[in-house]
Each structure stands twice: as structure tokens, then as C-alpha cells.
Amino acid sequence: MxxxxxxxxxxxxxxxxxxxxxxxxxxxxxxxxxxxxxxxxxxxxxxxxxxxxxxxxxxxxxxxxxxxxxxxxxxxxxxxxxxxxxxxxxxxxxxxxxxxxxxxxxxxxxxxxxxxxxxxxxxxxxxPEEDGAAVYGDLLVREDGVEIHAERAGISGYNIPPNVDAVEILDCGAERVIAVETMGMYRRLVQERAHEKLNALIVGLKGQAARATRRLLRRLNEELGLPVYVFTDGDPYGWHIYMVIRSGSAKAAHLNEELACPDAKFIGVTATDIVEYDLPTEPLKKTDYKRIEELRRDPRYYDPFWKKELDLLEKLGKKAEQQAFAKYSLDYVVKEYLPAKLDELE
Amino acid sequence: MxxxxxxxxxxxxxxxxxxxxxxxxxxxxxxxxxxxxxxxxxxxxxxxxxxxxxxxxxxxxxxxxxxxxxxxxxxxxxxxxxxxxxxxxxxxxxxxxxxxxxxxxxxxxxxxxxxxxxxxxxxxxxxPEEDGAAVYGDLLVREDGVEIHAERAGISGYNIPPNVDAVEILDCGAERVIAVETMGMYRRLVQERAHEKLNALIVGLKGQAARATRRLLRRLNEELGLPVYVFTDGDPYGWHIYMVIRSGSAKAAHLNEELACPDAKFIGVTATDIVEYDLPTEPLKKTDYKRIEELRRDPRYYDPFWKKELDLLEKLGKKAEQQAFAKYSLDYVVKEYLPAKLDELE
CATH class of the missing domain: 1.10.10.10 (Winged helix-like DNA-binding domain superfamily/Winged helix DNA-binding domain)
Known part of the structure; x- marks a missing residue:
């Protein structure tokens, strides 16, 4: 049974x-x-x-x-x-x-x-009604008796199904996972062959990560020992996408032991990046300022890194999207930004 | 070149x-x-x-x-x-x-x-940033040299890529296409094996259909001669999803010749269905009434069928979701509703 x-x-x-x-x-x-x-x-x-x-x-x-x-x-x-x-x-x-x-x-x-x-x-x-995220890279799974390779399921990759616990992970040649907030950046990374160049599974989160996606990230981290990096827009909503992956949501407190991925690392866009890379920005809106205040009161943002970033973002009064690196060239993010960040973190 | x-x-x-x-x-x-x-x-x-x-x-x-x-x-x-x-x-x-x-x-x-x-x-x-819809059923395509069968790409099906004109359709055993508004209904149909029982390709639109999805529906209709049926919620927004598939949007007037699928047929949920099937409903909101007025002024809704349905919906003051058939049982929609509708239209 x-x-x-x-x-x-x-x-x-x-x-x-x-x-x-x-x-x-x-x-x-x-x-x-x-x-x-x-x-x-x-x-x-x-x-x-x-x-x-x-x-x-x-x-x-x-x-x-x-x-x-x-x-x-x-x-x-x-x-x-x-x-x-x-x-x-x-x-x-x-x-x-x-x-x-x-x-x-x-x-x-x-x-x-x-x-x-x-x-x-x-x-x-x-x-849930909606699909989970998409994965691209050297990953072979078995779903309901059918073997699926995440590089041979079309350019959109392999769709994470809601019952991801029933998926068997058969083989994986990647050394890390890079999860990105937007599908625009997902396609960019796939197209620039980041999965090969950075030896990574690329996960497209489609905004706030679905439970199935969080569970898969946790499984990839726990079962295969892969480090997980989260790459979001440089604004309080993007940052919180990372935080929910790392430590779960309050609403699903009864499930966080299985969904949270405490090893996940944030790879940007930070407020510091906005300055250092001189990124195209948009002004913070009222809701962004309010969100910054909320995050400051959340114990998970008490550590000095987040305190500094929240302060700097507020001081700049600006936010930047992850696609903003296209200012330099479409492949800049794979050639320059991500390798520099991975060097820093690994 | x-x-x-x-x-x-x-x-x-x-x-x-x-x-x-x-x-x-x-x-x-x-x-x-x-x-x-x-x-x-x-x-x-x-x-x-x-x-x-x-x-x-x-x-x-x-x-x-x-x-x-x-x-x-x-x-x-x-x-x-x-x-x-x-x-x-x-x-x-x-x-x-x-x-x-x-x-x-x-x-x-x-x-x-x-x-x-x-x-x-x-x-x-x-x-575009976003994926197109998903397809499930007996369809074999070639994308970028890779053959993909829409029943062997995982339970979420085959994701329609943005450049759908570059996809080769190699083989298709289905006799019709059923495109549904929500991913909830898409999963329901796949799970009840509607693709086999109704001999259909099931397309999950994810709300208003993306251009790539509309282009694929058109190609399936034109190249394979498959009739296309559109199944939406019983409300003015759902109905307009059908209308845009059939006749295109005003915004993309310069492309409608390639995107519109004038043969597409509407399979419900109609206002008449809400009454006849005694469906669970929700009251129309202000925005729904406003939308009904807008559709009445649109020449594509001048025909007697739509005039009657718009009048009835307004008179009922209620709308119903396509998932509302679950009231009778999860498989009612595949066992009863869709076969009855197909009989009527074919």
C-alpha cells in the first residue's frame, strides 16, 4: 500500500x-x-x-x-x-x-x-492548475515509465510536473543548478548554451517558484549534491523569490522541511550589481518601498548582506531586471556576469 | 538565403x-x-x-x-x-x-x-518571453533536428515553441483538435485520456492564446485538415479567447492572415449550457457586464448565436467555469459533455 x-x-x-x-x-x-x-x-x-x-x-x-x-x-x-x-x-x-x-x-x-x-x-x-517550471540541460528522468532527457524535449525543455516526487532521476551530467526568475532569461541561457558552458541545469522559475519546482531544486541539491544558485531581478520581489526557495513560505510552514533548500545561494541581481555594472534601471515604485520595509522586518533578512542590499536599493531609488545585461550584448550574462559570480561564490 | x-x-x-x-x-x-x-x-x-x-x-x-x-x-x-x-x-x-x-x-x-x-x-x-501552450496526443514533430512525440514528453505534454513555423509536423493520428482555456481542464482531459477517447489533440491555451499557439492551430487545420474546437469558461473573456483564435485580434491586423483560424468552432461553455447542465456559477462582475457591452459592439458578435448567448448571460447575471462540470464527476466532461457537443457540431 x-x-x-x-x-x-x-x-x-x-x-x-x-x-x-x-x-x-x-x-x-x-x-x-x-x-x-x-x-x-x-x-x-x-x-x-x-x-x-x-x-x-x-x-x-x-x-x-x-x-x-x-x-x-x-x-x-x-x-x-x-x-x-x-x-x-x-x-x-x-x-x-x-x-x-x-x-x-x-x-x-x-x-x-x-x-x-x-x-x-x-x-x-x-x-495545482499550473505547470511547474522548465528545466534544460543534461538530466535524464523517468516519468510514468517514459524516459525524458531535458535536452531532447524541445527548446522549451522539460516541464516539471506537479507530482515531482514520482519522477525518478536516472542520470545527470551537470555540476550545478542555475534557477532564473524569468522565462526571457531562461531562453537566453539556453540559447547561449549556458548549460554546457557553465555545466549547469537551467531552471526557469516563471516568477515565484511553484511547490513542485522548489521540491525538485531540493531533490537536486539533496540527492545529487548539486549546488543551487538563484538568479532574479534586482528588486525586492525578485529577492524574495530566492528567499522562499531557500527557506520556504510562512503559509506552507507545515511543508517547509521538504520544500526548503537551505543551501541555495543568491547570485544576483544585487543592488551592488546595479551600481557596479551600470545597469539600465527603472525607478522604485511605492509598492517596492513598502516591500523593502516588509523584508526588513522579516528575520531572514536580518543578516548584514541583506541589510546592506536593502539599504542600497532604497538609497538608489532604482531597480533593474536580469535582462538588463543585454545592454552590453546578448551573451554578456553567460560570458561575463555569471562566471564572475560563480567564481565569487564557489 | x-x-x-x-x-x-x-x-x-x-x-x-x-x-x-x-x-x-x-x-x-x-x-x-x-x-x-x-x-x-x-x-x-x-x-x-x-x-x-x-x-x-x-x-x-x-x-x-x-x-x-x-x-x-x-x-x-x-x-x-x-x-x-x-x-x-x-x-x-x-x-x-x-x-x-x-x-x-x-x-x-x-x-x-x-x-x-x-x-x-x-x-x-x-x-516572446513566455511559452506557448502545451499539446498532448498522437502528434510527432521535428524541432531543430530532434523528434518529439507529444505523448512521450512527460505528462505536461509538448510545449509549443515561439518559432512554431520552424517545427516540422511529421505524423499525426488524431482526427480533431480540442483547445481548452485552462491548464486545469487540460490536465483533466489528458488524465481522462480524452486524446484517445475523442481521438483528439488536446491543446492547453493558458488563457488568451499566444501567437505561436494560434499559428499551430491554423497549421493543424490547414495542413492536416483537422477540425479545431475551442472550449472555454462560460464568460465574456472565455468567449473572446475563442473569437481571437477564429478571427485574430485588431492589434495584430497585419498578421491575421497567418494567425486566424476561421474554421475554428466554439464548443462551450455557453450561457445555454449553464442553464441546461445546471452548472455551479458565480455572479457576473461589473467588468463582465462592461465586457458584454463591448462584445455587442464588435461586428464579429453580430450573428444570432452570439447575440442570443450574450443576452442570456446578461439575463442570468451569472458565469460558469469549464471545470464546473466536476459537480457531476471528474470524468463527466469527457464521458458526457464533450461527446454530446461534438455530435451536435460534426
Whole structure:
């Protein structure tokens, strides 16, 4: 029996026992008061607090019925090797005996189930709508019995599927991973053959990284021992893309142990780069200044490197995109910028 | 020599001749006054009006210098088999002798060049940042010497590349194409094996279809004679996704002859479906009502089918997503809805 089926079954048994004995079912509390920052491992995790769902109260029984309905649906998905999106679960629930006020309510139950089972929802058949990122380079994987090489799947590369834990990594000739924020830069690196010149797997994040992408980066780092570098725009949103890859998001605190990649290194664009490379810039907007303030209050940005960069960015009043290196030539980023940065960091 | 190189060369010669004789260079006018709706072919096209760029006026010489600079850069891209994004062209222009006020100005010059050369910008190396859509099903293509089968590229399918005209279609066992608005529905159809059960290529549009996707749909329709069906959400934005596939956008009037797919058929979700299938709905928002009004004024929505659907949607005051069929079961859309619709249309 799969891990997911086993845990779903255990959960159901536990609920049954609690109902028989009229004892509360205890599930991990996911509210802010129970989210801790672990400065040593540099990730957010859930604390020890539990919610109690009492089977003989109105609210408790409703929440338990909702959780069991979603769990039963998940069991069906896992048994049939199927998946459904959060949206589809909400629509499907229209045919169930318990109901949900709106999709937010059913989404929250799915997250409760994740925290309770200690599984990512992708592992019990609940998938996101969107694709994960794309990978290009010397990587051979097996997906559902089919071997796929990330340089022979077309110029767009290999699309990371939502259930990336089910993907077997068969072979990899690269020595490092370079993950980039925009697909514009992804295509640039592929076209300049950065995967060969820098001996790297190139990952195109498409903005804030999807969970599947973060999980793959973690697996590449952990299973293959590859260093992971993150290359973003030179602005507070780009920097936070890196930070979420490294240490997870507060919202997914119950999953960060599997998603976070604490070894990931930031490779730019820094505020210092904007000055040193004399990059084309745009003025910071109000929302950028606000974001800088928010990041300053986040413990992950307390270290001197980020303090200095946040201060300098604010002082410059400007930000730069990663594509701005095209000012010098299209291949500048692969010939000059990235090699210089890798030298610095390795 | 490639078609693109030849046309770039002819354009340069023509400018040279005009400069020598002090005659204006005439380029197609792309403003609203010159965009025509062709009711017979049901597409927007450019009319016969031309702009005159006089080489010895301040404005004319600047615009011609900008066009020649972009053309020279395009020539380099084509010769080297490279590409650049619109954003990269703007940044690259920082190193040129002519300058652009902002990216809008350089983008407009690229569109002038498209209209003047009669080529899509992808054909002279200017690519969009984002991927096109994904395809799943019995389709074998050759891209850059590599054969790719759309059922053996991973569960996310084959990613349509920006330069889709360079892709060779080698073999296709499907009898029709079903293009769907959301990736949620795309995954649903792939998972329910709609490609086998409905003998179709499944195309995931990711919202409004990219140019490369529209070009591929057109090629599948024209070269392989496959009927194309478009399946969107039941709201004015979804309907317009279909309309742009069928008849092109006004903005790209100079390219619609190659991008539009006038044979494409709309397969739902209609307002009538919302009633007949008793779908879960959401109330129309202000922007939806406004959009309904805009579509009513668009000549492509004059026909009785659309008039009736727009009226009904407004009267219902509600819209439905294509995933709403999950109310009945995850496979309802493949087992019931789509077969019924295909029967009706074929």
C-alpha cells in the first residue's frame, strides 16, 4: 500500500476512535501564533500547538465531516492514480453531503489534511492548475515509465510536473543548478548554451517558484549534491523569490522541511550589481518601498548582506531586471556576469 | 538565403534608394483608421493606407534610423540562428547610436517592421518571453533536428515553441483538435485520456492564446485538415479567447492572415449550457457586464448565436467555469459533455 493510502487509513481510524470515545481529534494548528522561525535551520516551521475538533459539537463535527469527505476523495484519487485540482475538489463537493461555503473553506481543509497526514497534497492526488517550471540541460528522468532527457524535449525543455516526487532521476551530467526568475532569461541561457558552458541545469522559475519546482531544486541539491544558485531581478520581489526557495513560505510552514533548500545561494541581481555594472534601471515604485520595509522586518533578512542590499536599493531609488545585461550584448550574462559570480561564490 | 534575410535586404535597399532620391519610404499604417473588418473572411486586416517616412525630416530620419537599427539587429539574429525578446531589444538598443524613449517605442518599431516585411517577428528572431501552450496526443514533430512525440514528453505534454513555423509536423493520428482555456481542464482531459477517447489533440491555451499557439492551430487545420474546437469558461473573456483564435485580434491586423483560424468552432461553455447542465456559477462582475457591452459592439458578435448567448448571460447575471462540470464527476466532461457537443457540431 502506498504511503499516502496508509496515512489516510490511519487518520480515518483515529477519527473513528475519537468519535467512539467522544474525545477530540487533534490536528496541527496552522495559524500565525503557531508558526516559528527556526534561526538555525533558517526555515519557518509549525510549532507544537494543536486544534481540537470535538466530534459531538456542531462546529467540530462539521469540520471532521469535511476532512473525512476530502480524505475519502483523496483515497479514491490515490487508488485510481488520478489527481484533481483544488478548484475541482470544490466543485466536486457540490455532490457531497457536507458542503463548503466557498473554495477558501475547502482549500483550508486540504491544508489541514496536509498538516495532519504530514504529506504534501500532490502526494494524495491534489495538484495545482499550473505547470511547474522548465528545466534544460543534461538530466535524464523517468516519468510514468517514459524516459525524458531535458535536452531532447524541445527548446522549451522539460516541464516539471506537479507530482515531482514520482519522477525518478536516472542520470545527470551537470555540476550545478542555475534557477532564473524569468522565462526571457531562461531562453537566453539556453540559447547561449549556458548549460554546457557553465555545466549547469537551467531552471526557469516563471516568477515565484511553484511547490513542485522548489521540491525538485531540493531533490537536486539533496540527492545529487548539486549546488543551487538563484538568479532574479534586482528588486525586492525578485529577492524574495530566492528567499522562499531557500527557506520556504510562512503559509506552507507545515511543508517547509521538504520544500526548503537551505543551501541555495543568491547570485544576483544585487543592488551592488546595479551600481557596479551600470545597469539600465527603472525607478522604485511605492509598492517596492513598502516591500523593502516588509523584508526588513522579516528575520531572514536580518543578516548584514541583506541589510546592506536593502539599504542600497532604497538609497538608489532604482531597480533593474536580469535582462538588463543585454545592454552590453546578448551573451554578456553567460560570458561575463555569471562566471564572475560563480567564481565569487564557489 | 532565408526568406527573412531576403526581405530584410530588400527593405534596406528600398530605404537606400529613397534616401538617395529624397523620396519618402512608405510603410503600412497600423492605426485604427486603417484596420478593416472583412465580413466575408471574418477577420480584421490592414487597409491600403501607408505612412510616409521622409528621410530628410527630423522625425522621418529618426524613425528610419530606428527601423534600420532594429532590422540590422534582426539580420544578425537570423544569420546566427538566435533570438531576442522585445525587452532585450530595448536593452540592447542602449548600446546603439539611435535611441528609444521607452520600450513601447522599440516595440512599435518591431511591429512596423513586421507589417513592412510581411513577416511575423518570430520569423526574424524576435520571440516572446513566455511559452506557448502545451499539446498532448498522437502528434510527432521535428524541432531543430530532434523528434518529439507529444505523448512521450512527460505528462505536461509538448510545449509549443515561439518559432512554431520552424517545427516540422511529421505524423499525426488524431482526427480533431480540442483547445481548452485552462491548464486545469487540460490536465483533466489528458488524465481522462480524452486524446484517445475523442481521438483528439488536446491543446492547453493558458488563457488568451499566444501567437505561436494560434499559428499551430491554423497549421493543424490547414495542413492536416483537422477540425479545431475551442472550449472555454462560460464568460465574456472565455468567449473572446475563442473569437481571437477564429478571427485574430485588431492589434495584430497585419498578421491575421497567418494567425486566424476561421474554421475554428466554439464548443462551450455557453450561457445555454449553464442553464441546461445546471452548472455551479458565480455572479457576473461589473467588468463582465462592461465586457458584454463591448462584445455587442464588435461586428464579429453580430450573428444570432452570439447575440442570443450574450443576452442570456446578461439575463442570468451569472458565469460558469469549464471545470464546473466536476459537480457531476471528474470524468463527466469527457464521458458526457464533450461527446454530446461534438455530435451536435460534426
Amino acid at each position: 502506498s504511503e499516502a493510502l496508509q496515512r489516510l487509513r490511519e487518520f480515518a481510524k483515529q477519527v473513528l476512535k475519537c468519535v467512539e470515545k467522544d474525545e477530540p481529534v487533534r490536528i496541527p494548528k496552522r495559524t500565525t501564533s503557531n508558526i516559528r522561525y527556526d534561526p538555525e535551520r533558517e526555515i519557518f516551521t509549525l510549532g507544537p500547538d494543536k486544534l481540537e475538533r470535538r466530534p459531538r459539537t456542531l462546529k467540530g463535527s462539521k469540520k471532521l465531516a469535511q476532512m473525512l469527505s476530502v480524505a475519502a476523495f483523496a483515497k479514491e484519487l490515490v487508488e485510481k492514480g488520478r489527481s484533481a485540482t483544488l478548484r475541482e475538489i470544490y466543485y466536486t463537493s457540490e455532490g457531497w453531503e457536507v458542503d463548503f461555503k466557498d473554495q477558501r473553506e475547502s482549500d483550508a481543509i486540504v491544508e489541514d489534511l496536509e498538516a495532519t497526514l504530514g504529506l504534501k497534497r500532490e502526494e494524495f492526488g491534489v495538484w | 532565408s526568406e527573412a534575410l531576403q526581405r530584410l535586404r530588400e527593405f534596406a535597399k528600398q530605404v537606400l534608394k529613397c534616401v538617395e532620391k529624397d523620396e519618402p519610404v512608405r510603410i503600412p499604417k497600423r492605426t485604427t483608421s486603417n484596420i478593416r473588418y472583412d465580413p466575408e473572411r471574418e477577420i480584421f486586416t490592414l487597409g491600403p493606407d501607408k505612412l510616409e517616412r521622409r528621410p530628410r525630416t527630423l522625425k522621418g530620419s529618426k524613425k528610419l534610423a530606428q527601423m534600420l537599427s532594429v532590422a540590422a539587429f534582426a539580420k544578425e539574429l537570423v544569420e546566427k540562428g538566435r533570438s531576442a525578446t522585445l525587452r532585450e531589444i530595448y536593452y540592447t538598443s542602449e548600446g546603439w547610436e539611435v535611441d528609444f524613449k521607452d520600450q513601447r517605442e522599440s516595440d512599435a518599431i518591431v511591429e512596423d517592421l513586421e507589417a513592412t516585411l510581411g513577416l511575423k517577428r518570430e520569423e526574424f528572431g524576435v520571440w
